[in-house]
Amino acid sequence: MVAQRPLALVTGSSSGIGRAYAEALAACGYDLLLVARRRDRLEALAKATTKACGISAEVLVTDLSDPQGLRRVEKRIDGEERLTMLVNNAGIGGIKPFLEMDPAYIQKMIAVNVTAVTLLTYAALPGMLWHGGGTIVNVASGLAYNRIPGVAVYAATKAFVIQFTRILHDEYGSQGIRFQALLPGLTRTELGVGQQPRDLMERIPADQIGTPENAAKASLAGLELGELMCIPGLAHPEEFVRADEAVQEALRKVTAEVAARYHARD
């Protein structure tokens, strides 16, 4: 009997980091389920990876901000035994003061960056647990920690992704599921084309902007290293871990008593 190849679902694989993940996973022998809105890009990628790597690639054109579009992907992976890798990569950004944002765009950003990540994980995880293994990579951003004006909603969606990933690791990591949050750092992609981030990209020296290929490659290498948080450009991840532990340590000192400074006006 011919062994079946594992299947990787990569959202937002029509460009940037998602496309780089798809290419890298195809080179590792994964069949691909490619999800995004631009059919032409996905079909070209499917054709190229099929030819280069001898895998098979399926295109699922959908808008993840549309509940019905998201549902189509959830249905497609329901009971899909070969799904061992989910890369929740699709995301939208933009730099604008909060009150200048279009509320419809805010909703869309939350739908793609938060709701789709959450519900696709919800759809994929039971099968992975059933088969005793799987990998879920969620693409976050260092902006979750930076306080740059103009990214309140985007940064908050990415903070969600980080905390979501870390707690799922605590809940299911011991049951054979690998989790990772990727914080790619500034990467030359199509993110925010036609919006302010392009201006940002253009203002930053080219050598300070990473490539999508390196981000995807570091993420996959980070999985092998067992990294829950992958920050490709960070030479000393232990510094990050220590900073995080310091926050946990401070929070452990919280008591049921209201701190003295709040009684100052009593």
Ligand SMILES: NC(=O)c1ccc[n+]([C@@H]2O[C@H](COP(=O)([O-])OP(=O)(O)OC[C@H]3O[C@@H](n4cnc5c(N)ncnc54)[C@H](OP(=O)(O)O)[C@@H]3O)[C@@H](O)[C@H]2O)c1
């Ligand atoms: N570039 C950076 O500097 C950077 C830094 C930190 C984090 N990130 C994160 O990296 C991830 C990938 O972004 P990227 O930088 O590679 O940007 P990108 O080139 O713009 O790729 C974004 C991908 O998401 C897909 N997408 C967007 N809206 C969608 C929707 N409604 N439904 C389905 N797919 C949708 C896009 O495909 P279609 O347009 O074809 O639908 C595209 O394939 C995002 O989560 C982003 O937040 C990027």
